[in-house]
Amino acid sequence: MTINGEHSPITLAGLRVLVVDNDAELRQQTVALLEKWGCQAFAPTDTGQALFDAAITTAAAHCCQLAVVDMRLLDDTSTQDISGLELVPELRPAFTIINSAFGHVRHAADAFHEYGAADFVAKEDGPEVLERALKRVVAKHAIARYTSDARRTDIEWSDGGQSLTSLRQSLMEDKRYVPEDEANDLIGRLFVDAQRVVLVPIVDEQLPSDAPLASTTSPNLRRETRIFLTQVDHQPVRLVLKLGKHQKIEREVENYRRYVEHGLGGLFRPEMRGHKYLWNMGGVIYGLVGNADVSNSDGPHSFSQFYRTEHDPSIILQPLQHFFHRQHWGRWxxxxxxxxxxxxxxxxxxxxxxxxxxxxxxxxxxxxxxxxxxxxxxxxxxxxxxxxxxxxxxxxxxxxxxxxxxxxxxxxxxxxxxxxxxxxxxxxxxxxxxxxxxxxxxxxxxxxxxxxx
Known part of the structure; x- marks a missing residue:
């Protein structure tokens, strides 16, 4: 992956990986392999149910991107023990690779289809197979700055990343750990097939320079969220991207589905194109259905910008009349x-x-x-x-x-x-x-x- 045009090496270096194994020797061997490949490995040493709980806590504390999990965490002698598979959903948004000495075809199928594991590797297959599995998962899901050549995405922040820095700082106010690469990781997952994503923050640059800072910025910069106009590759119509605190984006998606998805009539409405959540941040993408002005790369403008550039009150009122019309939001x-x-x-x-x-x-x-x-x-x-x-x-x-x-x-x-x-x-x-x-x-x-x- 490239960030603002700078290519990152094709490596696993820096990747945050959780290791969950009830066998101390095998756990240490896996950690040693991951560290040899440049990963940051985190491996709780608890046993029994405490290991299960510690794995969830450790993954969240270090914002792990991947997890390597043994299938039998409670009882190696029991063919009924699939506690490692049951742990997979609890570790999301980390992608989990099941690494087991007891697996067979049925367990592999269950890992993928029922529990949502990203891959299944038998321990007897050796470290090379595990390394390939890690790189395959990273490439498939476009995890930031570790992605292989074939999946590179150039992420360009038009403000040089200033809006991203301020968002990260606001999320860290409650002393939580927010990795520097989390936003780029999130964008990579949202636009997994894109080659280039350009993000232009919605900010207010029209007010007097001597006014207080809190008053000169857009309301979109006053909370734990940021909104961007987003150009993906050479697509003629830009999308709208909202990044913010995980819980805020969850509420956003819930409210969209409850009130907007089937609640707005007419041919002109926002359409949610996708959403993703990481440990601290979430993101949601909107397309503006009915925006047929594909020849204009700028597309629709914010009402703030439209108001300042249009001097005829009757024209300014027209989009507001559309919004409050009974076939649009006025129906509510x-x-x-x-x-x-x-x-x-x-x-x-x-x-x-x-x-x-x-x-x-x-x-x-x-x-x-x-x-x-x-x-x-x-x-x-x-x-x-x-x-x-x-x-x-x-x-x-x-x-x-x-x-x-x-x-x-x-x-x-x-x-x-x-x-x-x-x-x-x-x-x-x-x-x-x-x-x-x-x-x-x-x-x-x-x-x-x-x-x-």
Whole structure:
């Protein structure tokens, strides 16, 4: 694999491999072989059920990419012991090679089809066969920087990897181990057949240089996620790639399947093309169905960019009218609408898993005024105001709830002059019916628009 045009050697050096074997001598021999080939080998020495548990913990702690697992971990004398096979699903996203002295054709078939092992190697076959199996699995699944010549993928970050570095740093804030190669590994698995992948982060470069950093970046750079326009090989239409914390991408995929896949009508909609999870990070790819402008390599733009380059309000409104139309997201505002339980504040707090309540004390310490880049002036700080008034402020009479996008800002909506495609469904679900309208208007007023005062 190549990263930003630099070729990595065809080697197993640095590959993180878990070794699980209840025979201490054979375990040490396997570790010695892996280290000879340049791998980082991790081998728990527990016995019985404790070995099973330690294998799962060790694989996660070191973000292992591969595992070499003995088939009989509990009782070598029992033909019924297939505990190694049962361990395979527990070690994902590591790819597991079953390495056994007792296997036969049926066990090999079970390893592949029932338990999802990546390969099966008999111990009597010798180290050369195991080494070939490791390289074969690495090549097939495009594991980053270890991939063979035939499967090389050139990954190019248009910002030199700055967005990747900041994402990794945000994931490490809870002191977890995040390997430097995990993002490239993930992209290799997402685009396993690609020769070249170019990633352009969605960032906001239009605001004043003297504005606070937190205000000048896209909302997509303020959380443990990053969104990219992605060019794959010479395909004329670009894809949208979201990278982020494993759990966030899981919620994204779940919400897409629940609300978007069969919930959006019309011919213009986002379509999930694939998703993968590693130990810390996950990724999901979207295509924009109905985007027929294949002659324009830029394809649709984010609404933020579209707003700034289009000066006719009637044209700006057209893709928004499409998004809120009853055949698109507007259908959710017409079906299943119910009274909202509790206050608007309580509804938002529930959607944010209680983080709003936890923020009140911190926000109360903020200055009463805040600088708004789009307005180029300081106004009442809404966070401080909310901390002072959230117990009594509920200005909407008879509030209702519906299925809302949940994070509808200008960089989560791709548009052409006539159509709109939402992305980023991590927060999609029930919420105040005005939520999407209010959040998009707020983003326009405080970030996207640059008013001449």
């Amino acid at each position: 505002y017409q079906t299943g609408v119910q009274p909202l339980d509790g206050s608007i504040f309580q509804a938002y707090d529930a959607m944010l898993h209680g983080k709003l309540s936890l923020s009140m004390q911190k926000w109360h310490a903020l200055d009463r005024d805040a600088y708004f880049p789009a307005l180029r002036q300081a106004l009442t700080n809404p966070l401080r105001w909310l901390s002072d008034h959230h117990h009594t402020a509920n200005l909407v009479a008879n509030p209702r709830k519906a299925i809302t996008h949940g994070d509808l800002h200008g960089d989560n909506l791709f548009v052409t002059p006539l159509h709109a495609w939402p992305i980023d469904f991590e927060r999609t679900g029930e919420g105040p019916i005005l939520r999407d309208f209010v959040e998009l208007i707020q983003d326009i007023l405080t970030r996207i628009a640059q008013f001449e005062l």
